[in-house]
Amino acid sequence: MHDIRAIRENPAAFDAALSRRGIAPMSDRILALDADRRARIVAAETAQADQNRASKDVGAAKARGDDAEFERLRTMIAEKKADVTKMQAEASLLDGRLRELLMDIPNLPLDSVPDGRDENDNVELRRWGSPRAFDFTPVEHYEITGVKPGMDFETAAKLSGSRFVVLKGGVARIHRALAQFMLDLHVTKHDLQETWTPVLVLEDMMVGTGQLPKFGEDSYLTREGYWLIPTSEVTLTNTVNGDLVDHASLPRRMVAHSQCFRSEAGSAGRDTTGMLRQHQFEKVEMVSITDADTGVDEHDRMTRCAEAVLEALELPYRTIVLCTGDMGFGARITHDLEVWLPGQDKYREISSVSYCGDFQARRMNARYRSDKTGKPEFVHTLNGSGLAVGRALIAVLENGQQADGSVLLPQALHPYLGGATVLGADGRLG
Secondary structure (H helix, E strand, O other): OOOHHHHHHOHHHHHHHHHHOOOOOOHHHHHHHHHHHHHHHHHHHHHHHHHHHHHHHHHHHHHOOOHHHHHHHHHHHHHHHHHHHHHHHHHHHHHHHHHHHHHOOOOOOOOOOOOOOOHHHOEEEEEEOOOOOOOOOOOOHHHOOOOHHHEEHHHHHHHHOOOOOEEOHHHHHHHHHHHHHHHHHHHHOOOOEEOOOOOEEOHHHHHHHOOOOOOHHHOEEOOOOOEEOOOOHHHHHHHHOOOEEOHHHOOEEEEEEEEEEOOOOOOOOOOOOOOOOOOEEEEEEEEEEEOOOOHHHHHHHHHHHHHHHHHHOOOOEEEEEOOOOOOOOOOOEEEEEEEEEOOOOEEEEEEEEEEEEOHHHHHHOOEEEOOOOOOEEEOEEEEEEEEEHHHHHHHHHHHHEOOOOOEEOOHHHHHHHOOOOEEOOOOOEO
């Protein structure tokens, strides 16, 4: 959510930043609503002051037997009390409207973010590894002979419908091994605190990280009013919801492995075959809570944490910075990691690492007391996939596939698979 004071102080800069995201100027509308709200507050305070003065005078009028003045003052007090109630109610209503408006406006991009309309305008920062030269035509993950016995879409469709999968045998074990490997790497090498959180959350938690109110159709709501998390960014970030944290405790770096649930409402017809886009999937998610001075550096650090996973798994990737037109709602800057999928002959997203500034913290009222000023300031938040487990599975299977239908597995996973180095063409680990 945006700081109304910053908009008052520099509405032109606010509109210019929004225009970079393809949004028409909004400061006039925002400031008109804000002025109306503030006028009601001033009117309520003035009426309250008049009521207080009249309350002091009414006793004196009664004491000196001035019945006419006593009745006049009593009438005034009643009128002013009604005015206060009315103005406070109107101010509260306008405050709610202003908050709703501010909550629907996306975050402002950093100056360093490239301008652009869509994914075609994203800018590549670097590449790691070279796509393997196959002496046969590589296929997509679900077409690999050794994968087929362990990746069952038909049974999943019977159980749950489209965009689900049942994993079995060696494939299921590789999937589990990937999550364990990622967690261990982040905890032991990157000094992230392993955390386990619920997958059902209260509505306020979804509001805090920006999934609500604007993007409710992208997530699942239970009959009891709980929301299924689309990522553990929701729970990890909201651990500081409403808190005034100790500045010395920052940065707080957390990592969690969780089930994630997304309706994929805006992706009809996209990636309907295979495991690439599912309603239920697993992610290892990283979240950092920082102060106002270290957020940008933390973003670079978090990006390197995600890149390190791909490098350890020997998977070629590229890192790109999203342009203003392709960034997510809550981000000030986003780095996407795209892994090479030989079956598709292209790079595909496997991680998004975003710096949100104080955008989420204002929604959550999450603050720290600054060591410099001694005053409460909003924390800054970051989140990133480290990595999407299902997509990592796809990448491992496709990049390691062999002509006979088996899959050579990256060395980093061998200890997690009881020493197995290959998924055989029969679907067994060996």
